[in-house]
Amino acid sequence: MNTPIxxxxxxxxxxxxxxxxxxxxxxxNRGEVHAICGENGAGKSTLMKVLSGVYPHSSxxxxxxFENEPCNFSSISDSEKRGIVIIHQELALSPYLSxxxxxxxxxxxxxxxxxxxxxxxxEAAKLLARVGLSENPVTPVQQISVGKxxxxxxxxxxxxxxxxxxxxxxxxxxxxxxxxxxLDLILHLKGQGVTSIIISHKLNEIRKVADAVTIIRDGKxxxxxxxxxxxxxxxxIIRGMVGRDxxxxxxxxxPRIGEEVLRIEDxxxxxxxxxxxxxxxxxxxxxxRGEVVGLAGLMGAGRTExxxxxxxxxxxxxxxxxxxxxxxxxxxxxxxxxxxxxIAYATEDRKRYGLNLIEDIKRNVSMAALGKLVKGGWxxxxxxxxxxxxYRKSMNIKAPSVAAITGxxxxxxxxxxxxxxxxxSDPDVxxxxxxxRGIDVGAKFEIYTIIAKLAAEGKAVIVIxxxxxxxxxxxxxxxxxxxxxxxxxxxxxxxxQETLMHFMTKEKE
Amino acid sequence: xxxxxxxxxxxxxxxxxxxxxxxLILIVLLFQVLTDGILxxxxxxxxxxxxxxxxxxxxxxxxxxxxxxHIDLSVGSIAGFIGAVAGVMIVHWGWAxxxxxxxxxxxxxxVGAWQGYWxxxxxxxxxxxxxxxxxxxxxxxxxxxxxxxxxxxxxxxxALGGGFLPDIAGGTSVLEWLTVILGVGATLALVIQAVxxxxxxxxxDLENEPMTWFVIKTAFIALLMLIITFLLASYRxxxxxxxxxxxxxxxxxxxxxxxxxxxxxxxxxxxxxxxELSGIKTKAVTxxxxxxxxxxxxxxxxxxTARLNSAQPAGGTGFELDSIAAAFIGGAAVQGGxxxxxxxMIGGLIMGVLNNGMSILGLGTDYQQLIKGLVLLLAVGFxxxxxxxxxxxxxxxxxxxxxxxxxxxxxxxxxxxxGDVPAPVxxxx
Numbered sequence: 001m002n003t004p005i006x007x008x009x010x011x012x013x014x015x016x017x018x019x020x021x022x023x024x025x026x027x028x029n030r031g032e033v034h035a036i037c038g039e040n041g042a043g044k045s046t047l048m049k050v051l052s053g054v055y056p057h058s059s060x061x062x063x064x065x066f067e068n069e070p071c072n073f074s075s076i077s078d079s080e081k082r083g084i085v086i087i088h089q090e091l092a093l094s095p096y097l098s099x100x101x102x103x104x105x106x107x108x109x110x111x112x113x114x115x116x117x118x119x120x121x122x123e124a125a126k127l128l129a130r131v132g133l134s135e136n137p138v139t140p141v142q143q144i145s146v147g148k149x150x151x152x153x154x155x156x157x158x159x160x161x162x163x164x165x166x167x168x169x170x171x172x173x174x175x176x177x178x179x180x181x182x183l184d185l186i187l188h189l190k191g192q193g194v195t196s197i198i199i200s201h202k203l204n205e206i207r208k209v210a211d212a213v214t215i216i217r218d219g220k221x222x223x224x225x226x227x228x229x230x231x232x233x234x235x236x237i238i239r240g241m242v243g244r245d246x247x248x249x250x251x252x253x254x255p256r257i258g259e260e261v262l263r264i265e266d267x268x269x270x271x272x273x274x275x276x277x278x279x280x281x282x283x284x285x286x287x288x289r290g291e292v293v294g295l296a297g298l299m300g301a302g303r304t305e306x307x308x309x310x311x312x313x314x315x316x317x318x319x320x321x322x323x324x325x326x327x328x329x330x331x332x333x334x335x336x337x338x339x340x341x342x343i344a345y346a347t348e349d350r351k352r353y354g355l356n357l358i359e360d361i362k363r364n365v366s367m368a369a370l371g372k373l374v375k376g377g378w379x380x381x382x383x384x385x386x387x388x389x390x391y392r393k394s395m396n397i398k399a400p401s402v403a404a405i406t407g408x409x410x411x412x413x414x415x416x417x418x419x420x421x422x423x424x425s426d427p428d429v430x431x432x433x434x435x436x437r438g439i440d441v442g443a444k445f446e447i448y449t450i451i452a453k454l455a456a457e458g459k460a461v462i463v464i465x466x467x468x469x470x471x472x473x474x475x476x477x478x479x480x481x482x483x484x485x486x487x488x489x490x491x492x493x494x495x496x497q498e499t500l501m502h503f504m505t506k507e508k509e
Numbered sequence: 510x511x512x513x514x515x516x517x518x519x520x521x522x523x524x525x526x527x528x529x530x531x532x533l534i535l536i537v538l539l540f541q542v543l544t545d546g547i548l549x550x551x552x553x554x555x556x557x558x559x560x561x562x563x564x565x566x567x568x569x570x571x572x573x574x575x576x577x578x579h580i581d582l583s584v585g586s587i588a589g590f591i592g593a594v595a596g597v598m599i600v601h602w603g604w605a606x607x608x609x610x611x612x613x614x615x616x617x618x619x620v621g622a623w624q625g626y627w628x629x630x631x632x633x634x635x636x637x638x639x640x641x642x643x644x645x646x647x648x649x650x651x652x653x654x655x656x657x658x659x660x661x662x663x664x665x666x667x668a669l670g671g672g673f674l675p676d677i678a679g680g681t682s683v684l685e686w687l688t689v690i691l692g693v694g695a696t697l698a699l700v701i702q703a704v705x706x707x708x709x710x711x712x713x714d715l716e717n718e719p720m721t722w723f724v725i726k727t728a729f730i731a732l733l734m735l736i737i738t739f740l741l742a743s744y745r746x747x748x749x750x751x752x753x754x755x756x757x758x759x760x761x762x763x764x765x766x767x768x769x770x771x772x773x774x775x776x777x778x779x780x781x782x783x784x785e786l787s788g789i790k791t792k793a794v795t796x797x798x799x800x801x802x803x804x805x806x807x808x809x810x811x812x813x814t815a816r817l818n819s820a821q822p823a824g825g826t827g828f829e830l831d832s833i834a835a836a837f838i839g840g841a842a843v844q845g846g847x848x849x850x851x852x853x854m855i856g857g858l859i860m861g862v863l864n865n866g867m868s869i870l871g872l873g874t875d876y877q878q879l880i881k882g883l884v885l886l887l888a889v890g891f892x893x894x895x896x897x898x899x900x901x902x903x904x905x906x907x908x909x910x911x912x913x914x915x916x917x918x919x920x921x922x923x924x925x926x927x928g929d930v931p932a933p934v935x936x937x938x
Contacts, residue, residue, distance in 0.1 A: 353780075356775075366772075378767045
């Protein structure tokens, strides 16, 4: 039982400027379910991409042994030939094709170039029976639920004679019943000799199905715990995940907190496509003048969705709940209404949602409040330049002039442009979604300083972040979200990484 | 020497804008030689302006639509339809031209609103809506005209297509003086404006254009305008449609550069999501763009009808393609967010000179279409080639090939280039 099927040794993967994985070691035994745990950004998915050949062999250092043979994969199809199949978080099914067509996509059951439909559908039906899915193989995939689509993905993996199945957050998008079914299936496949690696944030699930768990933190292997040996509690795993020192520095600030500025009550949001899924569920929170409030949560907890739905219903459908500003209910149903009420939302994905990358700094800075620059019906471009120059200096945006194209700036400087844009709209409440994502350490400190300054000026600031030390370093109060629910509200004095992670992994009562 | 090198570096960093302009001049010179000087004879220059005016008018609206990331395939049919409507109003119903023209522009606005509604508020891609519009309005043209042309139009309307400003010297002078006054005045205004803008840019430390190049460029454009003035003045003076066109170019350039509407158009085309999340009412902007396109298409239809002195069932056929080509040759980007009215005008003129020059040479429409198609392909291909190259190196590719030190201007070294470096935090969820 204890013979290793997979050994990864000394895996180091570097992206320009950052070491995503550093000397990672992973050993998976034949026939076990092996869980991989870690915070957002710890390097779990990168490791799996290394294993499955998404990143070709030449792009990283280290050795991979599968069934005692070295692996030099240069693409996914190489790893699939050896029986390693990865199922990504975002399902890779073609919605208009049938279940059977999806299962054999790229691996068509063909006879001299012509698809053998009889064989395709018959074989697909057999695979569906193996994963316990009672659907007709000719049904288009978009007509079945996400939970069933996940099973189709597994059937697809089985069609490739999978030996090692990798599931990246398989239950993140599923309801409880579908999750339960999926976990049972993983155990069932284990009985048939399929080894699985499962990446998950849900510690109770890990305890239910996994034989061993490897914890990754900051791109390094921390430890491998054998669950069978007993004594491994959820708290034990959490300690491994977060046991990190507060190494970065944060600016000193003495909060001067005033009256409540914004209150959100009973906020609920449904998934825009899958209306049965509540992405945010009855969330209530508030933020006060001069206060920095954190929103902590793991991937899929609904943090961004909450913020974007409040900001002009930019996400989700059938949104319900109330927003109060200074105690008076306000309507934030469109982005321009939200901006008018003094709310600003700086997105987590500045390249896709935050900046016009082909335009220069000044035009990006003025974008959300161009009306402020209008004189006699025309935009006062001189004033625009003056304003942008002021921000360039006060925010320390490193660029030769405000006519520099934002697409060519570094991540930190781009983020400063986004912040400038929102500061120019003169908001009372700033929601900053992952404000330091993809930014180097030096620029992070500058962003923290800006946040501290905004709070000192009397703004109410909400910071969404996946980095717990960051939240602990800059916030006055932290809410935790788990599966759309607010599971905790922790004053900074009582907050630690362990308490936050405890609330973040808590299931709803 | 260093000034020269600096100028060259600047030119390569602005290769697209300069290149298209140089291309126009080269094409003009080429046909000037090939046609034994017929191309730049006063009468032919006047013809060039009048013949291409309606395409240029359409290209103004088209480049705006393209900047916002859309397309409009229906403008030819709309122009034809408005010609038919004008025919019915003026010839059949006997409306005065000063009622009929605003009424036609209003119909154009309604047509634009119809298309804008489907595109902006229902969310059907502009390609589909305007493809449908191309059929719908061609059909309505045929229905309105009952498949027969309407003619003749009164002289007042015909003046819009082929009329000239009055000769203040009463035909006694070799040069037409009103044209000279207008041309010289416009040239002076342009030079003064250029100097003023340069001074402001300098004040805010935004200037990266070398002085030498600025002087050459401004002097060259001024000279060009004076030559055209002279050529026009020595034939019949200023075509009325040229005045219309000049006013449109000035107004729309200002609108695109300095109005909230224009700036929102660029923002939408540059990044629709970012524009939405910045509170820009993207649907309203899109709707207005198509209303505007409808009005300009109506105007083009009126000019065309006036020039032919007849509203024809096939009027306006193919205009959409010429105006789209003008916008793209003039530097508009297929993905939106990039383009200028001035660029579209130069693009339109390139197409116009090609048409005119090849016609003088007696080339048939077969070869004309072949060559125009190749020119469009090359212009956009050159654009993409240059963008890909400069994206990698951070400077203009051709500049490197010529071993010219890249200009350290705005775009060249704006901070540390990130390119498409996969953000590791993003990659490793």
